[in-house]
Amino acid sequence: MAEEPADAGTRAEGTPTPSEHHGRSDRQGGRGGGGPAGDEREGRSGGGTGRSPGDESRGRDVDEHDRQSGDDRGRRSDDRHDRERRFDGRYERDRWDDDGHGHERRSDERDRWDDDGHGHERRSDERDRWDDDGHGHDPRPKDARVFEDAYPGMPAGPFARRGFRRFRLTAWIALVVAAVVVGVSITWVNGPPTEAELREKAGLLSKDRLRIGVKDDTPGIALRSKDGSGFEGFDIDIAYLIAADLGFRRDQVEFMSIETEDRARMQARNGNGEFVRVDLVVATFSVTPARKADPSVGFSTPYLFTEQSVVTRSDYQDEHVASLGQLEGRKVCSLGTSTSLTELSKAIRGNPIAEGLISKCVERLRRGDIDAVTTDAALLAGFVTQDRNLRHHDIALEKTEMWAVNAGPNAALRTLVDLALYRSYADPQNQRWEEAYKAHIEPLLKTNPGVNVAQAEQPCALPPPVRRWPWERTLPARDCPSAP
Known part of the structure; x- marks a missing residue:
């Protein structure tokens, strides 16, 4: 019986593993005759502590293979944008792909996700969810259909649909705002003048004083004080009311005495007895058709009814x-x-x-x-x-005698007077007319029993044609059947 070699254990330990056999089988078959017997002979002759010439040749092949594999891995790992492949046994671990931007994903999952270039991913097996179901019905949600039809090629994910809804809402708001702006612009250009424009047209911006013709001999209505320093009465308070709305302080109002026949001509006398044209006449001037037909007369809305x-x-x-x-x-x-x-x-x-x-x-x-x-x-x-x-x-x-203010041919000034009287009439917080009545006419009722001295309410006034912004305060308009 032949004696077992001393390096039998060493050969057993040196037997290639399946992975090593996988990498060296071709070269071993070439040197050993390409059969199992050759492999067995080489395994037995390769035992012991020494190395046979076949072992040295096989070692060089293994080293060459390792070197080439290492070079290949080095080349692949040097390029940050290429895939990194590592060999492990029977399959490639080609599972990870570095895209060069710090993101990795599994190679066997690549087909599951579709990057649209906008930071959105979608599972490939979900693509068919947006296709036609074959019965003429599009199973996609309405927002998704509208979005994908408006923006072809872009996936209508939840964030895209939400963004589209915001876009659609913003578009509607923009359209509404544009319509309002256009409407306001048309009204602004073609509508009546503003209060500021009326003041400019009336010539008030260049005036530092407002001249008003009034009676000076009627107690309770318009009476000059005995010392000649000023005037008092109901007409005087109405004149102050109008002047304040025109932008004049009390110390900027100059009252001048006017006689009945001069009211239409708006000619009053100053302190020296000289005739001076006034801006307004507030002098118990009753409205009549004949006076209204006079081009030199411009009546405001009435401010007092009497008889x-x-x-x-x-x-x-x-x-x-x-x-x-x-x-x-x-x-x-x-x-x-x-x-x-x-x-x-x-x-x-x-x-x-x-x-x-x-x-x-x-x-x-x-x-x-x-x-x-x-x-x-x-x-x-x-x-x-x-x-x-x-x-x-x-x-x-x-x-009925209806007293009104005469602004002459100055139409813009007449409109401003109407605006002042309208505010006094329509605004419940504006009590200037009522205060004037209580101070000067109400005391006359006790000493004139049985006589309708004057109506205790301000005559109805309609809003004049003055342009107002929608957000500006508007006052209610009422029917004025007694208005001239």
């Missing part, structure tokens, strides 16, 4: 005068060019007496030169309050 009445002395033989016809054959005085004088001329055959100031008529009545005075009740009530020897009669005329 015509008669005043006699207390010892007048007729205790009560109920109509102008009862004054037939009597000496009766009234204001020249006034509506009261016109009505008196219709009622009696005689020639009435005309004066430029109502105070002159009353003075003649006190002296006994005449029998009666007729004009607006609001004008006569103050004289009756001052003199208890006078008696006030309500003649019950249906015609």
Whole structure:
């Protein structure tokens, strides 16, 4: 029996592993004759502590293979953008792919994700979810269909659909804003002038004082103080109300005395007695069709309603005068060019007496030169309050006397006056008219019982054509059947 070699254990330990055999089988087959017997002979002759020439050749082949494999791995690992391949047994560990941007993903998962270049990924097996189901129905959600139709090639993921919804909402808001801007622009260009534009057209921006013609001899309405320093009365407060809305302080308002026949011409007298044209006339000027037809007259909306009445002395033989016809054959005085004088001329055959100031008529009545005075009740009530020897009669005329402001041919100024009176009428917080009435006319009611001195409410006023922004405060408009 042959003796077992001493290096049998060494050969057993040196037997190639399956992986080593996989890498060296071709070269070993070439040297050993390509059969199992050759492998067995080489395994036995390769035992012991020495190395046979076959072992040295095989070692060189292994070293050459390792060197080539190492070079190949080095080349592949040097390029950061190529895939890194490592060999481990029977398969390639080609599972990871470095994209050069710090991201790795499994090679066997590559087909599962689709990068659209915008940071969105989608599973490839989900692509068919957006396809037609073969029955003419698109199973995609509505937002996804709209988005993908509007932006071909871009996946309608949840973030894209959410972004599209925001985009669509923003687009609608932009359209609404654009429509509002266009509408406001059209209104702004073609609409009525603004309050600032009216002030410029009216010539108020160049004025440091506002001249207003007023009566100066009617107690309770417009009366110059005894020392001549100023005016007081209902008309004076209305003039201050209008001036404030026009942008003038009280110390910038200059009152000038005006007579009845000069109200249409807007000619008043200054402190030196010189005739001066005024900006406004607030002087118990009643609205009539004939006056409205005068091109030199520009009436505002009315600011007071009153009616015509008669005043006699207390010892007048007729205790009560109920109509102008009862004054037939009597000496009766009234204001020249006034509506009261016109009505008196219709009622009696005689020639009435005309004066430029109502105070002159009353003075003649006190002296006994005449029998009666007729004009607006609001004008006569103050004289009756001052003199208890006078008696006030309500003649019950249906015609209403409507006092208004005369702005002349200055249409822009007239619109601004209307705006001031409209604000006073429509704004419940604006109590300037009511305060003027309580201060100057209400006290006259007690001393003139049975006479409708003046209506206790401001006449209705319509909003004038002044352009207002939508966010500016607007006041309610009401019907004004009594407006001229």
